[in-house]
Structure formats: structure tokens, C-alpha cells
Amino acid sequence: MTVSMLLILFLYGLIFGSFFNVVGLRVPNKTLFKQKRSYCDTCERTLTWSELIPVWSFIAQKGKCKECKSKISLLYPTMELATGFLFVFTYYITGFNADFIFALLLIAMIIPVTVSDIVYRRIPNRLLLFFSLLFVNYRLFYPLDPIWDSFIGAGFALVLVFLIILISKGGMGMGDLKYYTLFGFIFGLSHFLLLFFLSTLYGAIFGLIFAKIKKLGRKAKIPFGPFIGLSALTVFYFGDALIQWYLNLFL
Ligand SMILES: [Zn+2]
Incomplete structure (x- = not known):
């Protein structure tokens, strides 16, 4: 290097x-x-x-x-x-x-x-569709272990975020749902769980800072896509280490 x-x-x-x-x-x-x-x-x-x-x-x-x-x-x-x-x-x-x-x-x-x-x-459908095709192809050559972890991850993400949208009424949108689901497919279940946790954590931290600076109430709408993306990068670089650290706390 x-x-x-x-x-x-x-x-x-x-x-x-x-x-x-x-x-x-x-x-x-x-x-x-x-x-x-x-x-x-x-x-x-x-x-x-x-x-x-x-x-x-x-x-x-x-x-x-x-x-x-x-x-x-x-x-x-x-x-x-x-x-x-x-x-x-x-x-x-x-x-x-x-x-x-x-x-x-x-x-x-x-x-x-x-x-x-x-x-x-907005999270454009065209972008997600384009990259979904690339990631599906990538996973054909480099599948998760076991291979069905991609489908468990995507299925879990779809159901979880869909329920959250139903319950929260307007916190997250359909773009977020698709984005999360794609990451479920890309990373598999355990890494997706970490990704989801981190994205809500980042969102909450930013929301608190944003509310203090702008003196806006909780109702100020913050796009959630940036936190999902930042969490995906965190999971890619540090996911294995973070999950290992978490498991060590209990085992
Ligand atoms: Zn000009």
C-alpha cells in the first residue's frame, strides 16, 4: 500500500x-x-x-x-x-x-x-432496481453462507419495515422499505439486524441534534435514507467485529 x-x-x-x-x-x-x-x-x-x-x-x-x-x-x-x-x-x-x-x-x-x-x-425506484440487478448477480458469484440467508434477510426486512410503516404512519416511506429489503438480501439476517439497529440509532442521534439546533419539534421530517446508507457502510466495514463483540458480552 x-x-x-x-x-x-x-x-x-x-x-x-x-x-x-x-x-x-x-x-x-x-x-x-x-x-x-x-x-x-x-x-x-x-x-x-x-x-x-x-x-x-x-x-x-x-x-x-x-x-x-x-x-x-x-x-x-x-x-x-x-x-x-x-x-x-x-x-x-x-x-x-x-x-x-x-x-x-x-x-x-x-x-x-x-x-x-x-x-x-425520495429514493428513486430506478436506482434501486439497477443496483438490485447488480447485487443479485454479485451474490450469484459470491453467495452468503448459507445461500438462503439472503432470502431470510430480505423477507425479514420486508415484514419488519412494513409493520413499522403501518404502525408509525408516516415515519418511514416505501422507498425506505425497498432500500432496507435490498440490504437484507445483500447482508443476510444477522447483519441486517445490526444495520437496522444502527440506522435507528443514527437517526435518533441526528434527530436530537437537529431538534436542538433548529429548535424544531419532533415533527420536523428528516429523510431516513442517509442513515440507512451510513449503517450499511458501517456494517460492511465493521459488521463482523461488532457482532462478535456483542456476542462476547453474553457468551
Ligand atoms: Zn448561476
Whole structure:
């Protein structure tokens, strides 16, 4: 593991992160392949190449459009940096192997879903369907042990989250249900249980902080997709260790 390797992966992560932003912003509008170049949301001017440089363009322009001075969302450089960090961290944990490919698929799904859920409060079906096909194929080559754990995980997730939606009336949506179910399939039952627990924990912690800062009541709606995605990454990197630690408490 060389420093130059990590640096190259980080730069790739920034570039891919920039693309994942575009996917998350355009897939819900069905404009992913219709608009060729990136443009300013406010003045609709096509961006020059220097304005397309991930993170740097945001810093150089002090977070504003060069032309109309409208604010550029902090979400974009944040997601670019997150992707860069995740690429490096994944390589650090897994090296180059099947797990690395698996993590890239996870990141490529989670970042656009997070962007879409934050911006539009929606988890696009098209994204989930596209990545479901890729993950089913991945599991054909690298099945869980035992193989039916994928179906137990997905079935359990579907029933659990469906019941929660029925009982809570509006806390979680159908997008969350599908997203959780896909992760049940991907990770199997025990890791899904950990993922579900972590997502509610992250959501609760964020909800408390958010309520304090914004002085909003409990009714303020927070999109849940970002917490599901963050939990899936936690489970991928630390799931085995966390489950082992938990079991050791009782055995
Ligand atoms: Zn502009």
C-alpha cells in the first residue's frame, strides 16, 4: 500500500463522487441522459471546465456561482469528499479483491440515494432496481453462507419495515422499505439486524441534534435514507467485529 496509490484512489473518489451527485440529482427527474453538461441550477448557464473540478471549484468560488452568485449547496463537495474518503478507506480495509468491488457497488448506490433523499425526499425506484440487478448477480458469484440467508434477510426486512410503516404512519416511506429489503438480501439476517439497529440509532442521534439546533419539534421530517446508507457502510466495514463483540458480552 503506497501513498501514491491512496492519493490516486482519493482523486478517483472525488471524480466519481461528482458523478454520483449528478446521478442523485438527475435520476429522480429522469434527466440523467438528456442534459449533456452540468449547469447552474439558478441561472442555467453551462459550467466551464474549471467549475467542474470537484471540491476545488467550490472552494475557489467560495461556494457561489461565478455568474449569478447564487449559493452552491454544501451537499455536493461533502459527497465528493465522502466518496474520496470511502474509496481510500475501502482499499485500506480490503485491498483489491471481490470485497473491493462489492464496496464500490455499495458506495455507487448509497451516495446517489443519499443525495436524492436529502434533495427530493425520495429514493428513486430506478436506482434501486439497477443496483438490485447488480447485487443479485454479485451474490450469484459470491453467495452468503448459507445461500438462503439472503432470502431470510430480505423477507425479514420486508415484514419488519412494513409493520413499522403501518404502525408509525408516516415515519418511514416505501422507498425506505425497498432500500432496507435490498440490504437484507445483500447482508443476510444477522447483519441486517445490526444495520437496522444502527440506522435507528443514527437517526435518533441526528434527530436530537437537529431538534436542538433548529429548535424544531419532533415533527420536523428528516429523510431516513442517509442513515440507512451510513449503517450499511458501517456494517460492511465493521459488521463482523461488532457482532462478535456483542456476542462476547453474553457468551
Ligand atoms: Zn448561476
